[in-house]
């Protein structure tokens with residue numbers, strides 16, 4: 001199986017609120033997450049983030065308004081790199097989020113995120129999204145997809 005390169009974007013409103021989508025189909029149905037999906041051949045990460053957000057929520061963003069936060073790396077069986085996810089945050093958007101075949105939108109206060117219904121790894125890095133601090137996260141899962149180890153590091157650039 002080949003490694004997947006994907007994007008994930010969190011839209012923010014009024015400083016404190018974060019838009020999550022409830023996954024309505026496919027992999028990990030029933031979980032709240034940011035919006036995103038697989039990069040297409042020849043597509044840049046920011047272009048993919050913009051496209052996936054539009055397809056799954058109807059919201060329109062400009063690439064220039066996206067803030068790149070970092071990379072999440074997911075290893076399965078503890079050693080095979082399975083997914084590499086480019087992470088963005090954006091506070092400038094057009095439109096209202098709508099339910100699509102893939103996602104049902106909901107705004108959450110950053111202090112009341114539904115961690116029990118999110119990917120387990122999110123709890124370890126979502127504060128970087130809230131504070132908009134660049135970081136990298138590396139997550140190791142076993143064959144049953146249980147998180148067994150992780151490392152999250154802030155990146156401070158001068």
Ligand SMILES: Nc1nc2c([nH]c(=O)n2[C@H]2C[C@H](O)[C@@H](COP(=O)(O)OP(=O)(O)OP(=O)(O)O)O2)c(=O)[nH]1
Pocket residue numbers: 006007008009026027033034035036037038039052074083085119121122
């Ligand atoms: N927080 C977190 N997010 C993850 C993990 N794995 C994973 O694919 N994601 C994110 C990255 C992507 O934004 C999204 C991928 O979902 P998906 O694989 O169902 O992609 P998709 O069907 O939407 O892709 P596409 O066909 O639309 O291109 O979920 C994980 O373990 N934790």
